[in-house]
Amino acid sequence: MDKLSGAEVKLSKKISCVLRHKPESAGLKMDKHGWVSVSELIKALSMDMETLEKIVAFNDKKRFIFSEDKLRIRACQGHSIKVDVELKEAVPPKYLYHGTLLKNRKSIEKEGLRPMNRLYVHLSTDIDTAWQVAKRRKSADGYVIYRIDTEAMIKNGCKFYQAENGVWLTKIVPPSCMEEISCESTDMEMK
Ligand code: HQG
Numbered sequence: 001m002d003k004l005s006g007a008e009v010k011l012s013k014k015i016s017c018v019l020r021h022k023p024e025s026a027g028l029k030m031d032k033h034g035w036v037s038v039s040e041l042i043k044a045l046s047m048d049m050e051t052l053e054k055i056v057a058f059n060d061k062k063r064f065i066f067s068e069d070k071l072r073i074r075a076c077q078g079h080s081i082k083v084d085v086e087l088k089e090a091v092p093p094k095y096l097y098h099g100t101l102l103k104n105r106k107s108i109e110k111e112g113l114r115p116m117n118r119l120y121v122h123l124s125t126d127i128d129t130a131w132q133v134a135k136r137r138k139s140a141d142g143y144v145i146y147r148i149d150t151e152a153m154i155k156n157g158c159k160f161y162q163a164e165n166g167v168w169l170t171k172i173v174p175p176s177c178m179e180e181i182s183c184e185s186t187d188m189e190m191k
Contacts, residue, residue, distance in 0.1 A: 002058050012055045014045060016063055019075035034083035035072035062165040077163035080117045087161035092150045092168050096123035098178075099134030102142035102185055113146070113173035120161070120169035123148060127182070142185035152177045 004012065018041070023030040026044035030036050042052055056064045056073070066073050074085060098113055098121070113121045124130040127145060134143040150160060153170070156177065161169045 004055065004058050008051065008055055011045065011047060011051070012059050012063070015041070015052075015055065016075060016078065018045070019064065019073070020078045021080045023081075030074075030081070030083065032084060034074040034079065034085045035067060036074070038066065038071055038073050041073060061167070065164050076165040077120070077122070077167045077169060079119050082119065085163070087163060087169065089159050090162040091154070092123075092160045092162070093125060094149070094151055096125060096148045096150055096168050097127050097130035097181075098123055098146045098148060098173070099130035099132070100144055100146075101134065101137060101139045102144050102183065103139065105144050105180075108146070109175060112175045112178065113148075115171065120171060121173055123168040123170065123173075125168065140186065142183065144180055144184075145182040146173075146178045147181045148173055149177045149179070 018026045018028060019030075019034070019036065023036055026041070028036045028040055028044055038049070038052065042049060052073070056062075056066060063075055063078070064073055065076055074083075076085065077087075079085070100108065115121050122133070124133060130145050131143070134145065153173065154160070156174065158170060158172070158174075158177075163169060
């Protein structure tokens with residue numbers, strides 16, 4: 001039973017929302033490191049510990065982590081609220097990737113990748129994952145994939161962090177350190 005049911009996936013999305021963006025929507029208090037009480041979360045979302053343990057273990061991206069004593073839980077990354085999840089600085093592979101909507105291209109070419117509503121820019125280790133990230137949003141005009149030169153960024157003094165679930169994060173990607181490598185457009189003239 002290592003696969004989440006539809007209802008568990010739905011619950012997992014709710015937990016993401018609470019632990020990354022809106023703890024107050026479930027009446028929960030979050031500490032400065034992003035932790036909330038497991039017993040309070042279970043009560044607030046009307047689930048049992050067994051279900052929460054299953055969601056933490058088999059959630060496709062390992063988005064959540066328990067404290068060692070299992071009394072607290074937090075999201076590994078993706079926050080919009082200003083918490084310090086004690087990210088570790090690390091050296092990424094030479095290239096990382098970012099997939100997005102074609103409509104963002106102009107602005108990204110001008111100002112680079114910015115965290116927007118989150119605390120960090122999220123980057124993928126391979127092109128397939130970047131496509132999946134881009135395509136989780138529906139776009140009428142298309143998608144674009146960027147390759148990020150992490151070595152150039154590090155030379156420029158930028159830092160990279162790897163979340164506890166392995167996701168690569170950085171504060172900003174300057175336009176000079178990224179290159180468009182693929183574009184899927186519904187407008188033939190833009191290809
Ligand atoms: C775009 C999901 C205009 C950026 C995914 C993205 C990921 C700009 C959007 C994780 C821009 C922000 C994060 C600029 C960035 N001008 N648009 N200068 N800079 N953008 O959701 O990377 O399932 O905050 O390209 O799989 O899409 O939730 O970031 O399209 O790993 O765990 O602004 O969320 O993971 O959107 O997704 P997001 P993202 P989970």
